[in-house]
Structures are given as C-alpha cells and as structure tokens.
Amino acid sequence: MPITDHGQPPTLSEGDKKAIRESWPQIYKNFEQNSLAVLLEFLKKFPKAQDSFPKFSAKKSHLEQDPAVKLQAEVIINAVNHTIGLMDKEAAMKKYLKDLSTKHSTEFQVNPDMFKELSAVFVSTMGGKAAYEKLFSIIATLLRSTYDA
Numbered sequence: 001m002p003i004t005d006h007g008q009p010p011t012l013s014e015g016d017k018k019a020i021r022e023s024w025p026q027i028y029k030n031f032e033q034n035s036l037a038v039l040l041e042f043l044k045k046f047p048k049a050q051d052s053f054p055k056f057s058a059k060k061s062h063l064e065q066d067p068a069v070k071l072q073a074e075v076i077i078n079a080v081n082h083t084i085g086l087m088d089k090e091a092a093m094k095k096y097l098k099d100l101s102t103k104h105s106t107e108f109q110v111n112p113d114m115f116k117e118l119s120a121v122f123v124s125t126m127g128g129k130a131a132y133e134k135l136f137s138i139i140a141t142l143l144r145s146t147y148d149a
C-alpha cells in the first residue's frame with residue numbers, strides 16, 4: 001500500500017497501535033542511526049529537497065558527517081515518536097501534526113509533495129509494516145493539510 005497524503009487519513013485500529021507499540025522501541029532505541037539513515041536516503045532520492053535546508057553542508061557527499069543533518073534527523077524522528085505517544089489521543093495527535101504543518105507551509109515553505117516521500121523512506125526502513133503505512137499516511141496527510149486548505 002502506498003503512503004497517502006490526501007483526503008481522509010486512515011484510522012489506526014487497536015491492532016495497528018499494538019504492532020507499532022511493540023516494534024517502535026527497537027527503532028527508537030537507535031534513533032540517531034535510524035533517523036540519519038532515513039534522512040540521507042531521502043536526500044539521495046530527492047536531491048532538490050536539500051534546497052530547503054540551507055544550513056546543511058553544500059557538499060552532498062559529506063552529508064553523513066554534518067552535525068546539522070544529524071540534528072535535523074533527530075528532530076524528525078522525535079516528532080514521529082511524539083506522534084506515536086499521542087496515538088490514543090486522536091484529537092491531540094491531529095492538532096500536533098496540523099500545527100507542524102502550519103510551520104512547514106508558512107515558515108519553512110517546503111514542497112508539500114515531499115512529506116509522503118520522506119514517509120515512504122521511513123516505512124521501508126521499518127520493514128514496510130501495514131501499521132506504519134497507516135501511521136505515516138496520517139502524518140503525511142496532516143503535514144500537507146494546511147497547504148491544501
């Protein structure tokens with residue numbers, strides 16, 4: 001199933017939440033490595049996305065050593081971790097992501113098509129579990145939501 005970023009976002013079943021709660025700690029335990037791997041893979045696939053991050057090293061071949069890249073990767077995975085922590089509070093989870101969307105659309109002004117692309121890299125890193133496809137479709141749809149409004 002591809003990541004969706006339009007329309008009604010999927011709902012996480014109790015089974016989805018359980019699958020995420022059981023597997024996420026293994027991923028988050030190595031949050032520095034895992035988040036960096038995701039961000040580097042994303043930037044490799046979508047080199048133009050790097051234009052959104054003028055703070056990153058201009059040398060695309062040395063990105064993995066750039067502390068600003070590592071920090072940004074951690075910011076992203078911590079936001080995913082926070083979202084997972086709000087899975088049982090759907091309204092709060094949506095508000096958190098919508099506020100984050102507003103920042104991306106007004107302050108950072110990044111290309112909204114990229115949320116689903118970064119999400120897809122995340123999901124493939126996590127073994128492509130169906131529950132994560134739903135979670136990241138929620139994330140991608142809500143991060144995009146203030147662009148479409």
Ligand code: HEM
Nearest residue numbers: 049052053075076079080103108110111114115118119139
């Ligand atoms: C899963 C998807 C994503 C999540 C969870 C996420 C999360 C975040 C968070 C938590 C921040 C910090 C917000 C703050 O300062 O209060 C941020 C900043 C930012 N994000 Fe994202 N983001 C995602 C995808 C993307 C994508 C795809 C792009 C660009 C292609 C992007 C570009 C940026 C930029 C430019 C900033 C500001 C960086 C700076 O401090 O200079 N984000 N993001």
